[in-house]
Amino acid sequence: MHFLTPQTELTTYYLFCAVRFNPISWGQPLDGEIQQQVSHLRRVAFEDQDQAIIKAQQAVTLGHRDTTRPVLLEIDLGPVRYKRVLDKLIAEEQAAAAAAGTNVHSIGAKA
Numbered sequence: 001m002h003f004l005t006p007q008t009e010l011t012t013y014y015l016f017c018a019v020r021f022n023p024i025s026w027g028q029p030l031d032g033e034i035q036q037q038v039s040h041l042r043r044v045a046f047e048d049q050d051q052a053i054i055k056a057q058q059a060v061t062l063g064h065r066d067t068t069r070p071v072l073l074e075i076d077l078g079p080v081r082y083k084r085v086l087d088k089l090i091a092e093e094q095a096a097a098a099a100a101g102t103n104v105h106s107i108g109a110k111a
Contacts, residue, residue, distance in 0.1 A: 001016065001017050001018070002014070002015075002016045003015045003016070010058075014054070016042075016046060018042055020035075020038055
């Protein structure tokens with residue numbers, strides 16, 4: 001499991017964990033040694049591999065903050081469509097309010 005919690009605008013707590021089911025027990029001390037080795041390998045995978053990629057992505061993101069066309073993944077499709085529909089509805093509401101001579105401060109609220 002990977003769990004990310006924003007700390008500041010530029011920092012995030014990145015927590016991760018993994019579960020290992022041990023169908024066979026070799027007894028102590030071997031089970032403890034296996035557990036320590038697996039834990040060490042997971043930490044190495046994050047610190048030596050994942051962390052470098054995350055930092056590189058952050059550097060690219062910070063260098064291109066004005067990008068108007070970010071890369072969209074398949075998983076982004078729903079939220080992107082939602083945002084487009086919402087933007088269209090807001091624009092239509094604002095246009096109707098302007099045509100009627102009223103001022104719209106927020107969705108559904110007229111002044």
